Amino acid sequence: MAERKHDRKFVRTFFTTPTAVEGEEDSAKMLRGAVGLRGMKAPDVWVPDNEDATAPSMRDEGAENIVEVVAENGADFPGEIHPRVVWHRDSPATRYQGFKHMLQISDPERGAIEHIDGFVIPEVGDIDDWKKADEFITIVENEHGLEEGSIAMSVIIESGQAELAMGQLREEMGKPTNNLERLFLLVDGEVDYTKDMRAITPTGALPPWPELRHNTSRGASAAGLIAVDGPYDDIRDVEGYHERMTDNQAKGMLGIWSLTPGQVVEANQSPLPPENGSWLLDVGGRKVELESEDGVEIYDGNRLSLEETGDGYVLRVGGDGRELDEDELREELLDMTEYVPSMDDIVDSMEEFEAAKEAGRGAIAITQSATLRIDGVEIDVNKDRMWDEATYQAAMTPITLFQDVYRNRPDQHEELAEMYSEDVVERAMDVGA
Incomplete structure (x- = not known):
């Protein structure tokens, strides 16, 4: 199997923010608020979203906003930063627009790319489409004199084609003809997946798609990647959000999309071992x-x-x-x-x-x-x-998760010590060494 190029073993939270808001005096207002999040309110992965969360007419401005906000404030953001650009398996024009935005955002002279860890590619299709996205990122790296493979790539599974492509990753990653080792997250996008599958429910609600979540978790495990569930859009249903995360965690999917800072807090804490038995x-x-x-x-x-x-x-x-x-x-x-x-x-x-x-x-x-x-x-x-x-090895999973969080999120150390006590934190960091 190809060698992992990312250090994170777990991602609990995938938080998207519109890159440009129409009608605001400062169209980057929401980006500026998100980049200032800290502690449990800050996600493991922040996604300035220049696709679905941003109106098509605002996306060029959104790409410019990403550059400005991340260049100014990205060094202090405690999580990873992975902007989402436009892409579509059936639209060369859309893919080209996403490529141009990646070139713009990655320009070293603009100062943002040194704080950006990768890009999120939506609406991918079969494995050849994943390779197109990878090749575009390789071109971006070469155009700007960046090391090949230094920019991570995450994809959103929003079609049957993409779901089937996950089964080919082990064979394709590591071939000299691609840089798919740059892959980081596999993220479910149940809304567009439902549309692609032409699924119908009596109420119009989304099907739960447990098979998709299982397949994504399995695909990530087999390829050395990280699986993340899609958005839970009933943002007031905290109990339902917890039930979804508990069900996911039993599948090995410890990360979930978060739509609000409140959901970020819930999702950051959910996979961690409880404070009290x-x-x-x-x-x-x-x-x-x-x-x-x-x-x-x-x-x-x-x-x-x-x-x-x-x-x-x-x-x-x-x-x-x-x-x-x-x-x-x-x-x-x-x-x-x-x-x-x-x-x-x-x-x-x-x-x-x-x-x-x-x-x-x-x-x-x-x-x-x-x-x-x-x-x-x-x-x-x-x-x-x-x-x-x-x-012992099975019990090590939640401890390894905690250790990964503690090493990568020093901004959460104080809150973790309040949850567990300094003594328990110290012992948890020592076990399994």
């Missing part, structure tokens, strides 16, 4: 987070009830009641509960396994204990999980 109880197929109080995990709902009798217990889930002795109840509750570990918990477990491995042991049992309280009745439960090398 929590117990979940599966009640009729729905997972409920238990409330922790003085070391006791409390269920306070009406879908589950527990009654203590003279010689046992009666557990009711919905309308179904069962008589159980203490051991049977404990087993039943163990099957119904799950523990979500905190950052501190994960680090503790990894340190314990590292110490055991150092002592020559290949596997250890790690116990999670809790006292559950349901309708005032308390019962202790214990879960034992075997840790071996495979478990």
